[in-house]
Amino acid sequence: MARVVVDVMPKPEILDPQGQAVARALPRLGFEGVSDVRQGKHFELEVDDSVDDETLAKIAEGFLSNPVVEDFVVRRVDS
């Protein structure tokens, strides 16, 4: 068994209303110096050893992320 982390983020060129809303709220709350915020999704998958990297990439690209608007990163984390 291994833990796999998939982070899904809006592509850099894609408008990210969620991140923008947070970025614009921060100065109002008195937090200065944060110039940009982007909001994505973080998945943690427990997978057995039979699942290879190619399969993980398929899961990440075809299901967890929407390749039209999102990028993803897959990482294996030792557990």
Add this chain to the structure above:
Amino acid sequence: MKIGAVTFPGTLDDSDTIRAIEAAGADAVALWHGDADLRGVDAVILPGGFSYGDYLRAGAIARFAPVMDVIIDAAHKGMPVLGICNGFQVLCEAGLLPGALLRNAGLHFVCRDQWLKVENNTTAWTTRFEKDAEIIIPVKNMDGRFTASKSTVDELEGEGRVVFRYVGTNPNGSLDDIAGISDPTGRIVGLMPHPEHAIDALTGPSDDGLGLFLSLLDSVVTA
């Protein structure tokens, strides 16, 4: 008798709330999120909508608006406050009511005419109803699933602070079919369904919602 209705950026049902306040015979006062000023109102309603797009969490950014500081103060001193839908979410984020509202169990926005049971008719906002009266008013939300720790729910149930409960289908998977709750004093109430959209059978499923606004008039006059 003056009742305030707050507009945050992204608030949607403010004009409907004002219409309902006026239909009940009170003066409606528009309150602006950026002004730390309650303009002499006797009670405040936080209307529904998607404040700041609800992008971080529903109500999470609105809770820090300047107007909320004065509302939280006034609420602690006993001013009646009603949070409807997004307003309920703001009250939970602000800690004036316990629990949180999460994404609907069906993961869809749901808009339907919903039967509710009024389980507590002693709050500032429900005295016009018979206890256990069944009323029909619209529910419409994306994040309406009430949730709280078991001890909180036990406390709410034990103290009779579940004010409204869904009857029939639970539209969003709320714990124990909870549709609305109150603080221990009964002056702060939050509910997901929209009483302001049920003040006239022409534009809503009934005029049952008017009862909340009329109840408030009684409670402030007699207070």
Add this chain to the structure above:
Amino acid sequence: MIDSVEHAAATPEQAQPFRELGLKDDEYTRIREILGRRPTDAELAMYSVMWSEHCSYKSSKVHWKHWSANTTPEMKAKMLAGIGENAGVVDIGDGWAVTFKLESHNHPSYVEPYQGAATGVGGIVRDIMAMGARPLAVMDPLRFGAADHPDTKRVLPGVVAGIGGYGNCLGLPNIGGEVVFDSSYQGNPLVNALCVGAMRSEDLHLAHASGTGNKVILFGARTGLDGIGGVSVLASESFSGDESRTDETLDPASRSSARKKLPAVQVGDPFTEKVLIECCLELFREGIVVGIQDLGGAGLSCATSELASAGDGGMHVELDRVPLRATGMTPAEILSSESQERMCAVVKPSDVDAFMRVCEKWDVIATEIGEVTEGDRLVITWQGEVVVDVPPRTVAHEGPMYERPIARPADQDALIADGAEKLARPSTADELRAEVLRMIASPNLASRRWVTEQYDRYVRGGTVLAQPSDSGMIRIDEETGRGVALATDCNARFVKLDPYTGTQLALAEAYRNVAVSGATPLAVTNCLNFGSPEDPGVMWQFEQAVRGLAEGCKELGIPVTGGNVSFYNQTGSTAILPTPVVGVLGVIDDVRRRIPTGIGAEAGETLLLLGDTRDEFGGSEWAHVVHGHLGGVPPKVDLAREKLIGEILVAGSRDGMISAAHDLSDGGLVQTLVETCLIGEVGARVFLDPDQDPFVQLFSESAGRVLVAVPRSEELRFTEMCAARGLPCRRTGVVDPESEALEIQDVATFPLEELRTAWEGTLPALFG
């Protein structure tokens, strides 16, 4: 190296990727003639996008003569603005002007259903704001592939969630629309969006940029790399790319080339749009807007050239001032960006401070990007150099116009000859009963509740009728109760069989759906969804449809105030069913007298069937569901009859003679009966005409028919009115408040619960 006007003039031989941008050789030559030199990259970007089919209507414009030829002075009298403006505007009385428009967002919704549909709502709402109106409601006519096709499970839930996610967050009630399934839409769903708005008549804002020295202000969201795939070719080394362009602004020819990695879709931010709406309305109230234009397809290219060509001067824009979301954007990209939630206004210099204060209050970014100048040129500079210097009308209005070849398809006769008469019909009572249950549960006839529950229909507190009523109705004036009703319709199978008649049937149905609410039809809009205009057969369908609609409107006496054309709706070389969606707007002086859809509101109602039922099954839902058949001729259309029915319904509603009404269309009488019982939650007893085949009576889709419920005390008065006006009216049943069943005598009895299970179960089972 900036490709400035100066540089372009000095390098006449430099090759330009005009073909990749969708321009034909002769179009490019014409641009060179207009400018007297080769265009700069930025100019080429502007012309290519503005001369695209989507923006220039180059294949359809030639047919617009049918609108003007069929609009009489009486029809014009109610129009405050018509075709050519952002949206048509009609006078509805009491000092109110109402504006409404339908638009397509088909291709983007196939690629990314959620965002495609969401930004479709956003775009149509900004069109309405650009008229100076407050948007009041939306509705969405949708077409999808086969209901049980796996890809429909991807597209439909995404589209519905996108429409809800955006529209609900704007605070606009969704009051109607359509959901239709047909396999011809499999690779090309139709996502049309309608918005209606209102203003006081004196507040009408038309897009123009008059007054030398007036400032041009861009406000709303920042400009990013959204939807500029096609133009990216200008920035790439070679003129080839590998990502398909996916919005509607360019022809398929140009979809083949785009810089890799650029987003093909635009992402909408409904929160920004909601704030933009409130900001615009406050600006209108303050009276500090001279002209206003939304930024939709073609972005700043469109907004600046439209504003400049509608005014009486020129315009100078400094592109460096545009607030950007991405780094390294070229002038061509900034001009072509389709970033959402942006508007452009022309403001007097003395009002700029006040304008900025309002924008600041709403936390809306606003930037002065230029001014109205003397002369008649649109001049755009970038880093101090002139990158655009054009006559704006040549960009916005004087694009190419084509008279595409038209030819009636060779297989049209075979299609018509393949009539529905030969199809096996149910004959016994048992067979009829089974057919009824099968039909009401079929995807096109089943309850739309799974879809419409995802839309907020209550917000703003003015919704009087919404789904599943025949039309949506909203109150405009809270004092007088004046309101409007809207319906959109199109049975594309009828249009396929006979585009002229089929389009008139769509008009007739939308007209009737407005009339059954008690409103008087007043104006028409449309969204004409067709295949490739380069296919002569498609152009034949198109020409027939336009002529049918124009001539039909003349007969009904209601003008076409605007519309939208969407071509290239096809999968491979197979076009969609021709789908000219027709929207009709009606006015009602007091919404309190609206006619509801469900029966049972009054004790003791009689059901009356208005109109004639004929043996008409060509293109019917029954032929489609039971036999998978499409052939023959569509039902007969009689617009004089439709008009008469409308008049009778309005008169009946005014005199309190009608307690409910529901039109007959897809699925025929039995569908109407089932719906009216289930919506009213009450049973009824129905007696069919012993002299006519029960199957024909139950399932025929003859046009010009309405089922009305009248209180028994009004029955005589109502039937006498029909007799006096020559409208066939047959007593067809009674409402039975005690019964929990629909009983069709001599055919079958259906417990309401059985009907409800069949009718409501289909979409949830398909889409969860």
